[in-house]
Amino acid sequence: MTIDNLPPLRDVIATHDLAAKKSLGQNFLLDLNLTAKIARLAGDLTGADVLEIGPGPGGLTRGLLAEGARRVLAIEKDPRCMPVLAEIAAAYPGRLQAINGDALDVNPLVHLTPPIKVAANLPYNVGTELLVRWLTPPEWPPFWDSLTLMFQREVAQRIVAQPGTKAYGRLALLAQWRSDPSIVMDLPPEAFSPPPKVSSAVVHLRALPAPRFEANPATLNRVVAAAFNQRRKMLRSALKSLSPDAEEYLKIAGIKPTERAEQLSLEEFCALARAFDA
Numbered sequence: 001m002t003i004d005n006l007p008p009l010r011d012v013i014a015t016h017d018l019a020a021k022k023s024l025g026q027n028f029l030l031d032l033n034l035t036a037k038i039a040r041l042a043g044d045l046t047g048a049d050v051l052e053i054g055p056g057p058g059g060l061t062r063g064l065l066a067e068g069a070r071r072v073l074a075i076e077k078d079p080r081c082m083p084v085l086a087e088i089a090a091a092y093p094g095r096l097q098a099i100n101g102d103a104l105d106v107n108p109l110v111h112l113t114p115p116i117k118v119a120a121n122l123p124y125n126v127g128t129e130l131l132v133r134w135l136t137p138p139e140w141p142p143f144w145d146s147l148t149l150m151f152q153r154e155v156a157q158r159i160v161a162q163p164g165t166k167a168y169g170r171l172a173l174l175a176q177w178r179s180d181p182s183i184v185m186d187l188p189p190e191a192f193s194p195p196p197k198v199s200s201a202v203v204h205l206r207a208l209p210a211p212r213f214e215a216n217p218a219t220l221n222r223v224v225a226a227a228f229n230q231r232r233k234m235l236r237s238a239l240k241s242l243s244p245d246a247e248e249y250l251k252i253a254g255i256k257p258t259e260r261a262e263q264l265s266l267e268e269f270c271a272l273a274r275a276f277d278a
């Protein structure tokens, strides 16, 4: 079964000599039914522009287009993929724009019209950096309505982690403060070609119209960073690097100075950031 009239991905890879390169984090999805399923996890794509990072041979790109995306902007670092992406663009006239470049350097906003969704089987080496960028824009709400992203399972667990767990940290707080992340699909290594060493998961994050709790983003970021830099220490010592009055601020925020970062909820971190600012 196929989702479009283009050749199967195995043939595309053979014809275009797209042997996967480890240096570019290339682990391709070859099952078009699976890529269409991932595209559906991004929600209703009709009437939305989609930003895709790292389309590679285009499995997810084809899924996004077949599922009705108004337009897809695909940014790919590997020039070998550009002829394949041009073939997909020809099969979906006016709906796919592929740019050859590094996603960390290209500003996609000049090419996109809201509403915008981001969907990607990310290169693992740049995935977390891109996620942090998308979660920390100068203004909120951000340019995107939702992010639907493939990560190593361990990173996915850090994004949705709750207090009191080992995975809980900066990434969880950053993601959960202004979006509602959830793991929506688990994938074993064999879903990819070549199979990576670890399992993967798709995380869906919907942007909230406003942060869950009031806090200055820069202060919250500094407090969270300091607290988790020394996650085993009591907060009164871990936060001393920020201010000699840290213990006082903890008390103002209603937090026991002997608590550790891992135990504080998002709401408590926001209260602490407000106490530092007051």
Ligand code: SAM
Pocket: 024, 025, 026, 027, 028, 029, 030, 053, 054, 055, 056, 057, 058, 059, 060, 075, 076, 077, 078, 101, 102, 103, 104, 120, 121, 122, 123, 124, 126
């Ligand atoms: N989306 C394809 C799929 O699902 O089969 C490929 C996924 S593969 C895990 C990651 C893709 O990102 C590769 O095609 C790789 O060349 C590309 N890539 C790696 N680093 C990149 C960067 N900095 N900017 C844009 N693309 C990048």
